[in-house]
Amino acid sequence: MARVRSIAPEELPGDLAAIYREFAGDYGPFANQVAVFAHVPAALRHLMPMLLELRAAATLPKRYLEIAIVVVSNLNACHYCVAHHKPFLAVTGLSEGGIDRIMDWQEHPELDATDKLVVEYAIAAWENSSRIPEALFRRLRAAFTEAQIVELTLRITLCGFFNRFNDAMGIEEEAEVRAAE
Known part of the structure; x- marks a missing residue:
């Protein structure tokens, strides 16, 4: 409660x-x-x-959005958000086991190069937003439009807000989410 x-x-x-x-x-x-x-x-x-x-x-493809949300939610250990967004990420083609191993992204067999770029950027934007290497931004620009990069950044940082809000307020998973786990 x-x-x-x-x-x-x-x-x-x-x-x-x-x-x-x-x-x-x-x-x-x-x-x-x-x-x-x-x-x-x-x-x-x-x-x-x-x-x-x-x-x-739908400026940003759902797969990249959900990868970023699950990664940031894992970084923040927000069980509520991970539990809610794993099913959305599964719809995009990642297996349940693959989602559970998403933090081992560098050698992840289910992630393509763009997926890995999203994971790398989500980690960098959340953990070290003032020290994102310009080389990482060049790679982002090659894969995404500027609007997509802005939305990706917005959703990464907004996700962190929701993670902390949910945990601070003690928000529990809904019954249908618990049942699906």
Whole structure:
């Protein structure tokens, strides 16, 4: 149970309730997380629609997005986010065992060169954002558009925010996520 009361969508004004329901339903099984964010209407009003809009725009291929999220979530030991994003990554073709070994990326048989580049960048952007080698950025520019690089960086750093928020607030996995593990 989270460290604060979960707010039900019925307790919110219509516009916020709609965002809550859309995010908790369409984006994935994130009801426990959105029930905590509902305490701060501005967060619910801006963060969740931004994630929905980013998904709809599909600027960054889902595989690279999910690799980055799982890598950063592993770096931060955020079980909630790893458990939620492993199924999304599995849809992109990685096996369950391959996902579990993603941090051993350099010799990973299921990752291609671009996948490995995403892992390398996710680690660098999260752990040493002020010391990313220019050579790594040159490789990113060869593989991605500038918009994709910006979104990848946004999602890496936003993932770290969600990891820390979820852990600090004690947000537990939803029943359907626990059942799938």
